[in-house]
Every structure is written in C-alpha cells, then in structure tokens.
Amino acid sequence: MDPSFLFLFTKDDVVYDPLKEDGDPHLAPTLVLTTTAQVLAERLDALGISHDGLESCLAHAVEQRIGALERADIDEDDTRTLGILQSMRLKTWVHAVAVALSAPHGMSRDERTWDLSHFDGLRALWEDYDPRWLLRALLEVCESDELITLDLSYLELGGYLDAQGFDPQAAATVMFGSTFLNLTPAVVITEGVTDAEFLRAAVEIRRPHLTEFIRFYELRIAPGGAGAAVSTAKSFHAAGITNRAIALLDNDTAAEEAMLALKKVQLSGHIVVQRYSNIELCEAYPTLGPAGEKPMNVNGTSASIELYLGTDVLTDPKTGWLRPVQWKGYNATLGAYQGEVIGKDAIQKAFRSKVTAARDNPRVVASQDWSGLDTILDQLLHLLRTVGVPDPQHRQGLAR
Template sequence: MGHHSYLVVGECQFLYTRDHYNEELAALFNESDRELVVADADDDTRDDGWDERGITLGYYTTANALQQRLNVQGFTSRRALVDLAEGIAQWRKVYDAQSGLREREARGEQLHQTLARTPRVAAELLEAIGEAIRPHRSQKSFATFQDYFQYEDAFAETVSDVQELRWFVEDRSLVRLIIDQAPGPMRVGLDLSELTGCCVSLDTAQPIAGPTRERQLAALADNAPLIVLTEGSTDSRVLTEAMHVTHPHLADFVRFIDYTGTKAGGSVGKLATVVNAFIAAGVANRFVAIADNDAGAHEAFAKLKRQKLPAGCRVLHYPDLPLLTCYPTIEPPSSTVALTDVNGVAGSLEMYLGVDVLTIDGTLAPVHLKTFMPAVQRHQGVLSEAHKVLVLKAFEKKVKAARSRRDSSGDWSGLRAIFEKIVHAFD
C-alpha cells in the first residue's frame, strides 16, 4: 500500500500524490500554517487520523485564506472554470479515442475490459464536489446504511474524476474549483502524515511550504524574461527595434520596459527611482537598469551603485566604445572642433547607433560640452537637438531596411556592444 499526501477540505481528501507531496500545493501554504503533533505510543486519544508512529503533519488554513492566495497568483474562479471546461473537452477527446481503440480491439470477441466513464460536464462535477465536502460524512448523518454507502460510492467517483482531471487541468485551478464549493471558514490543508510512516523518509523537523515557495520564486526568475529598464521610451523603443536585427534570438528572453501610453518621463533620475521601487517591491524577475554612459548618468547612479543590490538586479551604463575615444567635440565658448574621449561624458544612446547614422553631410555630428559636474569631475556632453533628430530618423530607416532585407549591413557595433553587456550582466 502506498503512502500519499493529499488536499484536505473539511473531512474530504482530494488530489493524491504518492510517496511525496505536490510542490504547487505545498507552495500555497506558509510555515505559520504548519501543524505537527506527535502522540505517545500508548495515547488513548489516537484516532484513525494517526499513522503507526503517532505523527500527524500538515499545513492548514481556511478555504477563504486559500482563495485569496490563489487570487493574487491569478487563479481566480473565472480562470478555474475556463480551465475546467477546456480540460473536460480534452479529457473527452482522449476518452473517445480510447473507447474507439478498445472497441476495435474487442471486435469479434467479448469485451473484457469495462470502458471508462464518459467525462462529466463541468456543472455536474462541481455539484458533486459541493455535495461531497458538506459536513455529513458520518453514518449518523444518513437515514439508512444504504444511503451512506451510496454517498461514499458517489464521493469515490468524484475524487476519481478530480484525480483524472490532473492530466488536463493545472492543480491550482483544481484546488480553486474545490475550495470554491466550501464555506469560507472551512479548514483546508495539505496532509503529509502518511509520508512520515515506514518506507518514506520525510523529515518532520524540516520546513516544507517555505522552501517550496522559495524554489517556485527562483524558478520564476530563471524562466521569466530578463527585464531591462532604460531612461525612457525612446531608449526602450530603439533598443527593442535593434535587438530584432542584431540579436533576434533574444526576442522572447529579454524584455525592455514599455513606456508606451504612460506619462513616465525620460531621465536617469527617474530610472534610479524605478530601480529602487523594483527592489522595494521584491520583483521576482531578474532585471537590469542600463543608463547612458555620460556625466549626468554616472552622477545620478553614483548613490545607487553604492547600495547593496539584490542578486537579481544589475545597474549598468552603456559600454565604452572605441569610436568615442577620439570624437569631434566642441567646448564653449569656442566653436573649434577638437578630437577628445567622450566615453563617460557624452555616451547617450544616439552615440551607439552607428557611424553611418552619426555622419551628417559627410562629417560626424559633434558633441557639445555643457555643464561641468563636480561629483564626477567632468562635463556633460550632448548632440545638438537638430542632430539628434536627424540621427534617430536615419536609424529608423536603417532598421526598416535591415528588417525588410534581413540584412544587418551598416555599423551596428555600438548596439551589439550594449546587448553583449546586458547578456553578460550576471556573469
């Protein structure tokens, strides 16, 4: 006989797992829900709920509390009903296929194997679950023994149907469907008592729900797209477009935050605020904040970079480029153009879009040095607004040409360097 864990709703048991526990179910509970009771071998109060060693172990809360936990995970009543309808439809297809196969195998001879029941429709199953978990399972609650045994048979059939649906419906949706039929204060839980008996090795001293939830969150960080936070909508849009040209294989794995339709302004100061908000919220996704490689961004990020950041967070600047080590620069009040190193001074995204788009009327659009920033001991450098507009327009044409021809000719070295820095942010 196997040892099982299972969902307890009132006096009923559902969703059996043999010789272990289902991690999705365990992660629905907190360590504060844990109940462990050890009885003396000669304890006269022991009842049928005790295993041979006198240990009961499980995690218990109320139906209402579990509903709320499922709600914040997105497993609402509506979603569960949709999942159930889709699951039953899939179950019916499998049933029909199996029935047809068995009929063909039995053609010309007696059919020895009874065909499975036709899957119940959703409304009938939910009604059966509701009937099962009402508190009347003792024999004294029924007029005759026959009524009780009929109820027990119906309950066993319902449990079997729910168990069969695990092949077609996610466990958390099934939990939601079950507890939605229960009164809010009804006791529900994950019973692990059988796993403490012979032939199983569950350590009753070790927490289960907490570490399971931590593994679930870690899996989310591992599987969810890497979020990249930028200074504003232009950087996000340009980098997204460029990624489809230079790194299309990352399209489903890296997601630049979409500012479309928001009033979020584009500034490095606001980016630092967003990073701190992500940290404070405990965002499970791994995320990278990447800012310009200019004086203003280095000054604004200085405090943030001194903080102890979570393991899943990185704060970066666009990388230094060979092009920017000797770049045309104008320092007022002079109008003379000099070749200077503008890495860390004027490395806004426009400077990474390629020599081809930075070249206007045969020459590179010059950087203009502006305010001196004492905190980083350098001037802030920028392109003129007119040149910035021309560079972005030229880049849009380059992207369209590259995607229509599936040809990434031209200078993409700066953007490739940015993506490589993002890709290796957690090395």
C-alpha cells in the first residue's frame, strides 16, 4: 500500500470489525477505509491530482512507451501494441480499463505485461508516476456513488497498524515524515476573520468531505480588508513559502484597487489572488444613491461576502425586500464607485443562525439558499485543481 493513499481518507471513513475466531481476513476484512468515488476524486482534485492533468500525464507516458518500442526490434504483437498506443487518449484508456475489468481474462497477469488488452498492461502506463495519478485515472471508470475501499486488514493483523482509534491522516503523517509538507492542503487567505468563518462554514455544510483538505488563514491584521490580504500573499511570495496559497477577495472596487499593487510583483506560480466570481443575484441588485433606489449590477463594485450568503439572509424580515447596497465613495483611480450593503451586522447574524440550523438539522439545507457560496466554492475548487500543480511525473520522494 502506498502511504499517500492514507491521506485521502479521514477517521469517518474507517470501518473496523475485529477478526472472528477462525475467521479469514480475505473473506471478511477487519480494517478498511471506504468512501465514494466522487468524494475521493474531489479530495484528489483539492490536492492538485486532478482530472485536468490526467490527459497530459497519460500523453507523456504513451509518448515514452512509443519511443521505447520504436527503438527496439518489435514483433507482430509489439506492432499491434504500437498501433493501440498511437491512438491512445484518456477516453480510450478509460474505455479499455472498463472492458478489462468486466472480463475475467482481462485481469490476468502473464509474461506480456505490455499487452494492452489486459488490465496490468493498462496500469503499467502509469508506473513511473505518483501512484495517486493512477488512482485518479481509475476513478474516471467508476460511477460517482460507487464505493471505493482500501483494505488494511493484513497490515492491522500483522501489527503494523493499530485499529483502535485509527486515524489515516495521522498515520500518513508519521509515514511521510518531512515529505508530508509537500502534500499539505492549500492555504486560503481572505480579507478577514469573518470571511474565513463564513467560507469555512460553507465548506463544512456544502462540501463536508473537504473540511480537512482546505486551510483558511486567519488574517487578523487591523483593519484587515483587501489590501491586507494582498500584502499577505506578497509576504508569502517574498518568504519563499512553498504551500499553494489562494487569496480570495470581495468582488468590489476596493479589492480591484488593492490588486493594483500586484502589477509590479510577479507572484510565484503557486500563489494567486482573485476576487469572488460574479453571481446572477448581483446583476440587478437594489441600490441606494442620490437618485433614489435603483437596481444595478454591483458585481465588481460592491459584492462583499455578505451578498453571497443567500437571499434568505439578505432579505429584511420587516420589509420582505433585499437589503440594498448604498453607494458611498468614488474611486478616481479606477473611475468607479464603491458601495456597501446596508445592515451588515444583521445579515451576518442571520447567516450564523442559518449555519446553526443547518448543523442541527442537515435536512433544512435543501430549503436554504447557498447558491452564492456554492459559486465561491466552485471557484476555489477550480483554483485548487489548477494553481501550482506539480509535474505529475514527480513522485514526491515516496518509496513504492
């Protein structure tokens, strides 16, 4: 078992059933880790071992195999293999694996491990890569709700693992030692503790299987804000911090101005600064200005975290209407106004009540509005998949 697989599971995925007298662990496993293919795929995505990198990873492997065959004296079977490799794409690999897994003869191991009609030959294409890439590729063959199980029974029965209170990630930490630092989750920087609190709650409720895979940096620099978040990202770059770092800012004028400070700085490839994505709600949101109340597009000018918390908390219970954005100052540098939603404290209080209700009774989540925060989480997951992703050939120094 590659120890990197342990990091993909949490304590909640552990199933332990002590061996019965005269029991056979092969027939009745004692210690297993199990979760769905979708959860496992998203966890790998969050670690940068993502679907987006599979095609290039496989293409490089196929290129190497083709080169090796073309340099050798090949027979009829090798010629057939060469033809298969030349048309091999991720889609065709996934189909071939599905066929191999469905046929008993396709799982056989014989002397010709290069025979791509057998699973072992298909697996061999990934043998020079971090094994998590092969796992991520195999998940493409699975249905999203299919259960994926890692059987640790023989390690447990052999005394290598203690099943009582077993924590896969803690065990992985011990096994990896210093190399574990290269596998830690990305750091997410926000404008302040409130933004971090709300996004952490969103992950807990909307993507609970990722709570141990995303770290929020507690930015406590007074008065905080977009400028402080950008400064923190620059500090990470200057300090040579190797963790992937993602700074998420309000989608407003202040954040756009703060990002001007990055024009003279070329951040490391694993550090990125972005504003929250635009959302439909803000395309025609009620605003207050000298001309009275008027719906306007506030994406990019006034969309603070509060406008992503859901219409159920943005609605004023006294009036039944969305709390409006009030225009305040004009930014001459950008030629744009900055606005702020009225009643921030009330909105934040309502959201905390919403989170409490969701924690107490998960069934109420279906009747709540999480669309705005879902947009931010989708944006964050996209960045986790793409920012500073290492070369898939790099094995992180792990022994096979």
